[in-house]
Structure formats: C-alpha cells, structure tokens
Amino acid sequence: MKEAIPSALIAEQNEKLARDLHKDYDALGEKLSRTGLDIEQLTARAQAFELAVPSWGAGTGGTRFARFPGVGEPRNIFEKVEDCAVIHQLSGCTPLISPHFPWDQVEDFSELKQYADSYGMGWGSVNSNTFQDQPGQTHSYKYGSLSHTAEAVREQAVAHNLACIEWGRQLDSKALTVWVGDGSNHPGQQHFQRAFERYLDSARTIYSALPDDWEMHIEHKMFEPAFYSTVIQDWGSNILAAMELGDKCKSLVDLGHHAPNVNIEMIVSRLIQFKKLGGFHFNDSKYGDDDLDSGSLHPYQQFLIFNELVDAEYRQQDGFGPDYMLDQSHNVTDPIESLINSAVEVQRSYIKALVVDREALNSYQENNDALMASNTLKAAFNIDVSPILAMARLRGKGAIDPIAVYRASGYRAETGKKRPASGGSSSGIV
DSSP: OOOSSOHHHHHHHHHHHHHHHHHHHHHHHHHHHTTTOOHHHHHHHHHHOOOEEEGGGGSOOOOSSOBOOOTTOOOSHHHHHHHHHHHHHHHSSOOEEEOBTTTTOOSOHHHHHHHHHHTTOEEOOEEOOOSSOOTTOSSOOTTOSTTOSSHHHHHHHHHHHHHHHHHHHHHTOOEEEEOOOOEESSTTSSOHHHHHHHHHHHHHHHHHTSOTTOEEEEEOOSSSSOSSEETTOSHHHHHHHHHHHOTTEEEEEETTSSOTTOOHHHHHHHHHHTTOEEEEEEOBOSSSSOOBOTTSSOHHHHHHHHHHHHHHHHTTOTTOOOEEEEOOOOSSSOHHHHHHHHHHHHHHHHHHHHHSOHHHHHHHHHTTOHHHHHHHHHHHHTSOOHHHHHHHHHHTTOOSSHHHHHHHHTHHHHHHHHSOOOOSOBOSOO
C-alpha cells in the first residue's frame, strides 16, 4: 500500500511521545475504572470510529468576495485522494472520501477507484451539483434546478443526479447526497407550494434509480444563494420530502445550515425517532454558513449531538446508522491540518458521549432532577479523553501528534513543488 507520509517518520515521532502517552493513558484508565468504565473498550470504539472527508475540503476555500489559493493545492481528484490519504494516515479515523460531481468527474472511474485503493481509501456519499452552471451546460440553473419552472431544466438536473448514481456505483459508494440552491430572492417571485411539488416530482425520478443497497440523503439550508426563501430550507421540509419519497430517503444534517439558536441536538433526536437520520456534515459556525473547523467554537453542542447519537446506539434503535462527514471551508489554514484537527474533534465528541452515565442520566430525567441531569452530561464532557484518542492512533499506526508529524514531513512544501500555483485570488467558494 502506498504511504502518503513515510511510516518510519511516524514511528520516529511516536517514539518520542509514547512513554508519556502510556503514563497518561494508565492514569485516565484508573480514573475511569472508578466509575465502572473500561478504557480498553473506549479505545476500541475510538479505533472503530469512521467519518468521511470531503474531496473539495482538500483545497483552500473562500467566500463570494475572494479566494486566496494555498501552496500545493490539489488540482484534480487524484491529488485530492493523496491529501485525503494523509489525513487518514495521521488521524486514523477518515478512511472515506466524499466526492462532488462534476468537479471530480473522470473518464475512467475504475482507474480512480484503483488509485484510491492503493492508498487504502474508500468512497463515501457522492454529491451532485445543480447549484451552479458548468461549461457546456445546455440550460442554466439561475432560477433553480430540480424545482425550476421549465421542464427541460428539471430534466437536466435529474439526469445529472442519475449520472452521479452511476459514477458512485462504479466507486462502490452507497449513498447520494442532494443539495439544491433553489429558492427566491423576492417576495412573490416563487409559488412556494408549486416549487416544492416540482422538487418532489424530480426527486422521485432520482429516488427510483437508486440501487437496492443505496440511500438518498437530502440536505437542507436556511439561506444562500437564495436569500428570501429556499425550497428545502429546514429540517421540516427535509423530513417531509424524505417521508414522501420513501424508506431509502433520509435527511442530512449540516451543522451550519440552521437558524440561529436552533436546538440541533433535538432535531437529531426527532430524525432518529422517525428513522430519517441519514448523516451529518460536521462543521462549526458563528454567524451563518461559514463552515468553520468542527468543534472550534461550539464543542459542547457537538458533544450534545453525539449524546443523542450514542443514546440511539445504547437503545439499539431500529434504522439507526448515519454517515458522518466533514464539510468545511478552510480560508486561512492548511486544509489538511484543519481536516485532521476536525476529525479528531468529532471523534473526541463521540468518545466523551460514550463516557456519559446513561443509567444515572435516565434516572435524573425520570425524576425531573434538572440540575443533576445537566451535571451528568457536563461530567462526561469535562473529561479529557485525549489519551484514548492518541492511543487509538498509535495502535492503528497513526500519529500520536498528527499535526507535528505532518509539519515534520514537509508534505506541503513537496506538493508545492509538484503542483504549481494556478494563479492569483478569485471569487467563489470551492
């Protein structure tokens, strides 16, 4: 198997930190054992945890005002695979790549799959793109795609999604994620009900083409690029559409796509309850959909979301098995470093949620003891599970300190030599 980062370098760097890690790990294990927790079981769960990295996240992001390219940015999907392999090799928890079409379209998908296989990487959900016009496209999506008033435009958008399913099938993916920017910018511009009816009609055609073992994940977004209304604007429209389409259609939750102060963890609970939670796009947000690094601003909220997810595991709820993926825009950091950090932070939230004393929490909830119920969650959140995460990486031949190893490798400088800069700044999010 190809190595994006020399394993000898990882081992050399790990050796410097292993002794202290074992001490910290043993100390944490002793502390956890007092509450009946087995650190080895938690470490095994950390090793088994997986989430996908977005192919587009490997490049420098931007805003509608400007984008400032970074050194050694990937120029095609093959180079994105290389960068994603670095993230997985060092973090140990990102074995899947989520591609976006037509950005990642190639002539020979068997070649692409073999290339990813050579790095030990698989493929997560495939993403369609009908929110922007592509070169050579017959009809424009300026006024919508799957919900457009013109049948020809809707047919073009449907055809693209069907092509995405076929490309994903060749990569051995098992899900299609559909997000549309359809909506309106002026009151009266769009008939809300008719637009939703057209969306559902288009989505039914896509749904009917899904392979038997596939799912279709609908992604909602409150605003942008439409600023007055969007066709799938929140989890309500999302779950209604998913219920209308069928059992294989589920809702996808992007943490940055909600109204301010919305209780996302409760939304997650509702979707789990009705077997409609398809997956996540993990990121963080301050003012709007700015796709900041996961856990960089609201780690407690991320933990509370995982509390609901782990609760569903604990209760063995039927139909539960969401896909986890990062979805971020890295404007001022090295995308590889941000994705490594974010992957670890998502994994951290998962392990902390496993530490929650579920029996005690349930008892406090049943007895309406609000303070102690809250304190039970905070007790788990305040435990530093870093030794567990680091040990999981060590045992999986990853890096105890992923960022330090990445910087020591000189990978970014080397890619800068191999991948010449494409030019100056430009507008538009990648």
